[in-house]
Amino acid sequence: MASRWERDPVLTVEHLTMRFGGLLAVDNLSFSAGRGDITALIGPNGAGKTTVFNCITGFYKPSEGRIILKRGGDGVMGELAALTESGRRFVERESGALYLLERMPENQVSQTAQVARTFQNIRLFSGMTVLENLLVAQHNDLMTASGFSIGGIVGAKSYRDAEATAVEFALHWLERVDLAGRADDAAGELAYGDQRRVEIARAMCTKPTLLCLDEPAAGLNARESADLNTLLLSIREQEEISILLIEHDMGVVMGISDHIVVLDYGEKISDGTPKQVREDPAVVAAYLGVEDEHVEAATKEIAS
Amino acid sequence: MAEAAQTTRDGAAPSTALVSRLAPAFKDAGIAALIALALSVPLLSERTVQQGSSLVLQNRWWLAFTAMGLVFVGRLALNLLREGDVTSRVSAVLDQAKIGLPPTDFGRWLAPAMIAFAVILPFMPFSDRYIMDVSILVLTYVMLGWGLNIVVGLAGLLDLGYVAFYAVGAYSFALIAIHFDLGFWISLPIAGALAALWGLILGFPVLRLRGDYLAIVTLAFGEIIRVVLLNWDDLTNGPNGISGIPRPTLFGLQFKAFGDDTFAQFFGLSYSPLHRIIYLYYIILILALITCLITIRLRRLPIGRAWEALREDEIACRSLGINTTNTKLTAFAIGAMFGGFAGSFFAARQGFISPQSFTFIESAIILAIVVLGGLGSQIGVAIAAIILIGGFELFRDLEQYRMLVFGLAMVFIMVWRPRGLIATRAPTILAGGKRDPPETVGGAQ
Numbered sequence: 001m002a003s004r005w006e007r008d009p010v011l012t013v014e015h016l017t018m019r020f021g022g023l024l025a026v027d028n029l030s031f032s033a034g035r036g037d038i039t040a041l042i043g044p045n046g047a048g049k050t051t052v053f054n055c056i057t058g059f060y061k062p063s064e065g066r067i068i069l070k071r072g073g074d075g076v077m078g079e080l081a082a083l084t085e086s087g088r089r090f091v092e093r094e095s096g097a098l099y100l101l102e103r104m105p106e107n108q109v110s111q112t113a114q115v116a117r118t119f120q121n122i123r124l125f126s127g128m129t130v131l132e133n134l135l136v137a138q139h140n141d142l143m144t145a146s147g148f149s150i151g152g153i154v155g156a157k158s159y160r161d162a163e164a165t166a167v168e169f170a171l172h173w174l175e176r177v178d179l180a181g182r183a184d185d186a187a188g189e190l191a192y193g194d195q196r197r198v199e200i201a202r203a204m205c206t207k208p209t210l211l212c213l214d215e216p217a218a219g220l221n222a223r224e225s226a227d228l229n230t231l232l233l234s235i236r237e238q239e240e241i242s243i244l245l246i247e248h249d250m251g252v253v254m255g256i257s258d259h260i261v262v263l264d265y266g267e268k269i270s271d272g273t274p275k276q277v278r279e280d281p282a283v284v285a286a287y288l289g290v291e292d293e294h295v296e297a298a299t300k301e302i303a304s
Numbered sequence: 305m306a307e308a309a310q311t312t313r314d315g316a317a318p319s320t321a322l323v324s325r326l327a328p329a330f331k332d333a334g335i336a337a338l339i340a341l342a343l344s345v346p347l348l349s350e351r352t353v354q355q356g357s358s359l360v361l362q363n364r365w366w367l368a369f370t371a372m373g374l375v376f377v378g379r380l381a382l383n384l385l386r387e388g389d390v391t392s393r394v395s396a397v398l399d400q401a402k403i404g405l406p407p408t409d410f411g412r413w414l415a416p417a418m419i420a421f422a423v424i425l426p427f428m429p430f431s432d433r434y435i436m437d438v439s440i441l442v443l444t445y446v447m448l449g450w451g452l453n454i455v456v457g458l459a460g461l462l463d464l465g466y467v468a469f470y471a472v473g474a475y476s477f478a479l480i481a482i483h484f485d486l487g488f489w490i491s492l493p494i495a496g497a498l499a500a501l502w503g504l505i506l507g508f509p510v511l512r513l514r515g516d517y518l519a520i521v522t523l524a525f526g527e528i529i530r531v532v533l534l535n536w537d538d539l540t541n542g543p544n545g546i547s548g549i550p551r552p553t554l555f556g557l558q559f560k561a562f563g564d565d566t567f568a569q570f571f572g573l574s575y576s577p578l579h580r581i582i583y584l585y586y587i588i589l590i591l592a593l594i595t596c597l598i599t600i601r602l603r604r605l606p607i608g609r610a611w612e613a614l615r616e617d618e619i620a621c622r623s624l625g626i627n628t629t630n631t632k633l634t635a636f637a638i639g640a641m642f643g644g645f646a647g648s649f650f651a652a653r654q655g656f657i658s659p660q661s662f663t664f665i666e667s668a669i670i671l672a673i674v675v676l677g678g679l680g681s682q683i684g685v686a687i688a689a690i691i692l693i694g695g696f697e698l699f700r701d702l703e704q705y706r707m708l709v710f711g712l713a714m715v716f717i718m719v720w721r722p723r724g725l726i727a728t729r730a731p732t733i734l735a736g737g738k739r740d741p742p743e744t745v746g747g748a749q
Binding site: 057059105106107108110111116117119123124125126127128129131132133135136137138139140142143146148149153155159163167171183184202203206 | 624729
């Protein structure tokens, strides 16, 4: 029986390969992320996780492979071959839409395909206020509402209304991440953990279908990372969006993921539910080198 | 500071304290004197003097050594009179002296007061021809500063060739006005649009560049425009420039001494050349205020926030779906448009333009105004323009030394306020839809 992420994937990565000169960072990687799932991409440092992220979000153009984002029902899947053949970037129908992310520049991945992301090293607009950060995330909607600035300059009511709605939406997300009181503070002045949450709120303000988080728990203490788990679960429950995350914190990964993909040296070494992955000898070997018995045996040999 | 020195001196026996400080004090003064010598030899020791038809070098070594001696004695005295080394104390004093701009409520009254003063200035008793000419010059630079502020201050794109758009505006205006016989008010928007177009043309090749690289390319662009103006004889009349540019008219009324439809005749006044100057003054005041108003409005619109976001982090911008290409190009184009307007005004005011007016130093001065004023701050830019350009005029009597005074003043301001006169950034929006009042003319506090 096919696993649930293969039955209704929101994201399908096929034969993704990324070369930097002679370095093969990602080698023929294929996986799916299910709709409404929290999918974790894990692996030792240098395994190529962030490279995969950058390929999905359009920051890198993959050397080979196809990355498909699907919205809506399966009806549109029939057009995949035609879309790939045509050289176009996406097809949108009543029943659903298909986007070939590897063909899109990063801003289109965000604007059209509705994939939002955060960064390993937080990238907030630190001189601007938290609220402004969240408004910049709604740039494209507001830009249209402001009549490409013409209506905004003359102070059109339609723009003022759109701005009020955007502020409301931003404040709603600030409340969701427990930072309602900090809206007017410069983003750079917030504590590290708060900045992480602002970045997630900012990504959510782009109203994404798929949220990609690059190590959201890095640098958080135990309590903060437990709060993060709650937040991510609530995002999945209430917004019906899918989450793809890179994470080293096994508490977060095992606690909330529905599906884990393990990379090592750019190749997929395991793919399954948290339980399956935890018991996979290949994963244990990649993380610890070899299993404990082998280590013990080696230690004895050296001692004797 | 003085108190601290006092207590230490009282604490130790005066003579021993002095002796123990003697050696380091002499050493420090010696180093300072050597630096002074190194600086004053090239600056002071030789001078060219005209004797008859030839230039000869006049040797003034004594001047260099006097400078060195003065520095030595002065530094030694400072070292012995007070504790600690002089340099750190000077910066400490400057740190303490951050009195200048009281934080809140400052922008609230300053900006309206400045505008009110600008409006009534021509009718003040002391406003003679000289004051008005200087004011027009200052306002031109205020406008240029505000225009460049969009590119450098808001969008964070370091543009060293801004004078190119000033030149494009001036030449477009002059050529359109002369060849098509169009008046000031029709040529002005056309010249602005052409400058904006050149802003786009420059913008395209430099889209991928940031920081130093962008600065170099824009610098080159500014020079290219000047060299083209200098060499394209057929169109621009080369180094001889273009003269006979029509003066602005007030609804068809001309500012002339004789003839029909003159301003003086229409209003039954006796002719005075000051009328035209005052009229020019109000034109540039209105143009500058429009620039400011539009910038303040744009800053609060999505495009303005996108500019500032671009300055903060371009990669994050792209991850949020912002088309950074369009965002940068609009910044270049709008900044260039205001530069073009200022150029048109310059041409109409002078009646004559030549490539001489559009050298790199102009770009440097405008950039200095923006940086000194505080990147992104409207009122800071206005104050910096008044200080810089007004200061230039004030020290005109000092001739060659005014550059020295100017440089010193800049060093002091940058030590005193490293991020410009007005460094705080006003949020474009506050939670609950409140606006920040001082922001109306300023980005002040």
